[in-house]
Amino acid sequence: MNSLLDQFVSECRDLIETSSRALLALETDTENPAQINELFRAIHTIKGASGLFDFKPLTSCVHAGEDLLDAVRAGDVAFNSGIADLLLEMLDRLVEWLDSIEDSETLPSDAQEISAALSTRLRDYISDGAGVNDADDTSQQTEVAAPWPDDIPVLEGAETGLSLITYTPGETTFFAGGDPLRTVLAAPGLLWMQVVQPDDWPDVDQLDPFMLKIGFRLVSSATVPDLEKHFSYDIDDVSIERIAATDGPSAIEQLADDILQSQAALLATPQTGVAAENIQKSAADVVARVGRNLNVSDDAVGDLDATIADVRGEPAGNDPAPVDKPQVAEPEKQPAAAPAKQRSSGYLRVDSDRIDALMNLAGELIVAKNAMPFLARKAENIEDGRELVREIKMQHNTINRIAEELQAAIMQIRMVPVGSVLSRFNRLVRDMSRKLGKDIRYVVDGEDTEADKAIVDELSDPIVHLIRNSIDHGIEDPTERAEADKPKQGTIRVSAFNKDDSVVIEITDDGKGIAVDKVVKKALERGLIDAERVNAMSANEKLQLIFLPGLSTKEEVSDLSGRGVGMDVVASMVRRLGGQISIDSEPGLGARVTLSLPLSMAVQQLMMVEVGDGLYGVPVDSVVESQKISPVSIRRHRDAEMVLLRDRLIPLVRMRDLFQCDAQDDPETLSVMVVDVNGHESGLVVDRFHPGVDAIVKPMSGVLANYDCYSGTALLGDGSILLALNLREIVECQYH
Amino acid sequence: MPISLTDTEAVLSGDIDITDVDALHPWLTEHRGGTVDLTDCKSAHTAVVQLLIAAKANIKNNSETNDWRSILSNSNSYLLQ
Numbered sequence: 001m002n003s004l005l006d007q008f009v010s011e012c013r014d015l016i017e018t019s020s021r022a023l024l025a026l027e028t029d030t031e032n033p034a035q036i037n038e039l040f041r042a043i044h045t046i047k048g049a050s051g052l053f054d055f056k057p058l059t060s061c062v063h064a065g066e067d068l069l070d071a072v073r074a075g076d077v078a079f080n081s082g083i084a085d086l087l088l089e090m091l092d093r094l095v096e097w098l099d100s101i102e103d104s105e106t107l108p109s110d111a112q113e114i115s116a117a118l119s120t121r122l123r124d125y126i127s128d129g130a131g132v133n134d135a136d137d138t139s140q141q142t143e144v145a146a147p148w149p150d151d152i153p154v155l156e157g158a159e160t161g162l163s164l165i166t167y168t169p170g171e172t173t174f175f176a177g178g179d180p181l182r183t184v185l186a187a188p189g190l191l192w193m194q195v196v197q198p199d200d201w202p203d204v205d206q207l208d209p210f211m212l213k214i215g216f217r218l219v220s221s222a223t224v225p226d227l228e229k230h231f232s233y234d235i236d237d238v239s240i241e242r243i244a245a246t247d248g249p250s251a252i253e254q255l256a257d258d259i260l261q262s263q264a265a266l267l268a269t270p271q272t273g274v275a276a277e278n279i280q281k282s283a284a285d286v287v288a289r290v291g292r293n294l295n296v297s298d299d300a301v302g303d304l305d306a307t308i309a310d311v312r313g314e315p316a317g318n319d320p321a322p323v324d325k326p327q328v329a330e331p332e333k334q335p336a337a338a339p340a341k342q343r344s345s346g347y348l349r350v351d352s353d354r355i356d357a358l359m360n361l362a363g364e365l366i367v368a369k370n371a372m373p374f375l376a377r378k379a380e381n382i383e384d385g386r387e388l389v390r391e392i393k394m395q396h397n398t399i400n401r402i403a404e405e406l407q408a409a410i411m412q413i414r415m416v417p418v419g420s421v422l423s424r425f426n427r428l429v430r431d432m433s434r435k436l437g438k439d440i441r442y443v444v445d446g447e448d449t450e451a452d453k454a455i456v457d458e459l460s461d462p463i464v465h466l467i468r469n470s471i472d473h474g475i476e477d478p479t480e481r482a483e484a485d486k487p488k489q490g491t492i493r494v495s496a497f498n499k500d501d502s503v504v505i506e507i508t509d510d511g512k513g514i515a516v517d518k519v520v521k522k523a524l525e526r527g528l529i530d531a532e533r534v535n536a537m538s539a540n541e542k543l544q545l546i547f548l549p550g551l552s553t554k555e556e557v558s559d560l561s562g563r564g565v566g567m568d569v570v571a572s573m574v575r576r577l578g579g580q581i582s583i584d585s586e587p588g589l590g591a592r593v594t595l596s597l598p599l600s601m602a603v604q605q606l607m608m609v610e611v612g613d614g615l616y617g618v619p620v621d622s623v624v625e626s627q628k629i630s631p632v633s634i635r636r637h638r639d640a641e642m643v644l645l646r647d648r649l650i651p652l653v654r655m656r657d658l659f660q661c662d663a664q665d666d667p668e669t670l671s672v673m674v675v676d677v678n679g680h681e682s683g684l685v686v687d688r689f690h691p692g693v694d695a696i697v698k699p700m701s702g703v704l705a706n707y708d709c710y711s712g713t714a715l716l717g718d719g720s721i722l723l724a725l726n727l728r729e730i731v732e733c734q735y736h
Numbered sequence: 737m738p739i740s741l742t743d744t745e746a747v748l749s750g751d752i753d754i755t756d757v758d759a760l761h762p763w764l765t766e767h768r769g770g771t772v773d774l775t776d777c778k779s780a781h782t783a784v785v786q787l788l789i790a791a792k793a794n795i796k797n798n799s800e801t802n803d804w805r806s807i808l809s810n811s812n813s814y815l816l817q
Binding site: 153155173174178179180181182185190191192193194195196197201202204205207209210212213214 | 764789814
């Protein structure tokens with residue numbers, strides 16, 4: 001896809017998000033002008049941008065939406081839920097069309113037909129004028145008019161006020177088919193107009209005649225809404241101001257007065273040294289060049305004179321007697337004044353692929369850095385290699401520091417607020433709750449909480465499923481809620497916050513909660529667990545059975561929350577991200593699912609262990625200790641093996657058995673790495689321990705993604721692949 | 737033909753479109769400050785008007801109608817009343 005089209009698609013997606021948010025906000029606050037304007041601007045920008053490409057059905061459909069919003073903005077049509085539904089439908093279509101453009105650079109074959117039908121429905125609202133706001137627009141009447149500009153002739157109606165429009169279309173207006181002069185001449189109530197030229201014209205042979213350089217000023221007797229309607233396609237390029245000719249000071253006199261007032265205020269602030277001298281000079285200049293030559297208010301001049309005199313330490317008056325210089329600090333050496341900074345947003349829009357490429361390079365640097373200790377060990381075997389070893393270690397330290405700083409800097413770039421994902425579900429809650437006849441409020445807390453983009457991007461699927469579950473299975477319909485003495489409106493609250501090195505997302509609903517006995521019954525019926533184990537479980541542990549594969553408690557399959565693929569899939573997705581999931585519930589009061597995810601999926605510290613022919617990585621954070629034990633110290637209970645370490649009974653997981661490797665021939669000792677998984681310790685029986693390593697762990701993809709016992713892969717300094725273990729899955733696999 | 741170009745004068749008649757810039761621009765480059773007759777010109781695209789202003793063309797308008805052509809005068813303004 002060409003870069004311009006790529007940028008169009010990306011920007012349109014952002015604008016659609018903005019529009020959706022504004023639309024949903026308008027549903028609860030239908031006359032919020034800020035939301036209406038934001039929505040209009042977003043739709044207007046999509047329409048303008050689409051005009052650069054040959055996507056006529058898209059452009060005309062958005063154009064109809066824009067016209068409807070313009071009518072809403074002008075007060076000709078009252079915003080209502082029908083309009084919201086229709087505009088959301090239009091946004092849905094846009095998303096589909098953008099997907100198609102992204103895939104094939106074309107619109108779907110039925111786009112023309114759909115666009116025509118949708119445009120007709122959108123325009124029907126305008127022609128119907130249903131629910132027109134009859135209330136007069138009083139804003140114009142109450143607005144204070146600015147003084148009449150001196151360079152505009154006083155026109156008929158100037159006393160009561162007219163509108164001054166400044167119209168500055170963009171340079172590329174002609175390419176979008178614009179003819180601003182025609183627009184200006186057709187403006188309602190036009191009384192006067194002027195072409196505004198740039199400060200410098202290039203020589204005529206250097207002029208690009210197709211780049212617009214001029215702007216316009218015009219005075220009109222029309223109302224502001226009528227003018228806004230006329231300029232609706234260029235509203236971002238237009239400013240409208242009410243002006244009136246009064247008997248007060250002229251505009252330039254008013255300006256001079258304002259300057260003097262501000263100088264007086266500035267002088268009233270205590271200053272010393274060079275600053276004080278500069279202020280005196282500046283103030284004197286103002287008086288000389290502006291104040292005395294104009295009919296400015298005497299008060300302002302009086303204040304200024306008095307303040308200058310005060311700063312100078314002399315009495316006010318036209319003929320001041322010489323006095324000692326005011327005691328000012330010795331002028332300090334001041335840095336040269338910095339040139340005025342160009343206005344900048346401070347943000348760069350960068351393709352995430354470029355950041356990923358940078359991250360990959362940082363990863364390779366870390367891998368290359370890991371090779372240096374290997375080199376140092378090799379150098380130790382060289383005769384007289386001690387100096388070489390020392391230098392390699394020194395360089396390793398330096399490169400290590402740079403690599404860590406580089407990686408931290410890139411990680412910072414990759415951090416994005418989770419709100420970008422969480423705010424999308426407002427629409428899901430709205431549509432689903434309507435379909436089910438429920439009244440549900442969606443609340444997001446902590447949307448500014450940040451996490452790595454890779455984590456945030458993956459959050460969407462599990463959270464969608466949890467929210468769907470809450471709407472479909474959790475929150476009761478209004479009648480049930482009334483019977484249970486609950487407010488008719490249910491609430492789904494998604495809270496995000498940082499805890500230690502994790503980002504925690506809590507999805508809470510105030511529905512009927514989860515019936516633990518039903519969960520246990522299903523788990524027993526389906527042979528997912530045996531009764532003896534259930535009896536040993538706490539109530540909370542029983543509740544966690546909901547994450548077992550194949551368990552669904554809803555009797556009827558719903559087309560909304562799915563066919564019971566639910567919680568085990570969600571749990572699997574979260575664990576694949578290196579996170580943890582838990583649930584708690586209070587019957588009748590609601591349920592809360594807690595996702596705890598790493599802030600980043602990038603560099604991890606891993607302990608390496610050898611099993612059979614393979615090397616595996618164990619997250620250092622989970623390692624409690626490593627021990628060599630004698631095989632005779634192993635105790636057995638049924639099929640389970642365990643060992644007593646410092647008065648703790650540690651269940652063992654034979655990794656060779658798990659990976660279906662041949663058993664070792666009667667080893668004298670066994671290597672056991674004790675790991676902590678969710679507060680429970682387990683011992684991994686491995687062949688050998690290896691040193692720790694910093695590694696970029698990448699999630700498993702393709703067919704390997706189905707192997708839950710691995711959390712990802714990492715490249716080692718010698719080019720070999722390390723499989724990072726998903727300890728929770730491994731321990732659970734053994735446990736079950 | 738809405739534009740007629742001679743060595744001494746460019747005459748614009750009827751409605752002048754943006755595409756007419758292609759002919760007018762080289763003429764104005766070659767004839768700096770040349771005379772452009774707008775007497776029979778009904779309308780002109782913004783790009784044409786911009787070109788005439790930038791090239792500081794010598795505008796001729798024998799029409800007595802008060803209209804948009806006033807913006808090509810020294811004040812670059814047009815008073816409708």
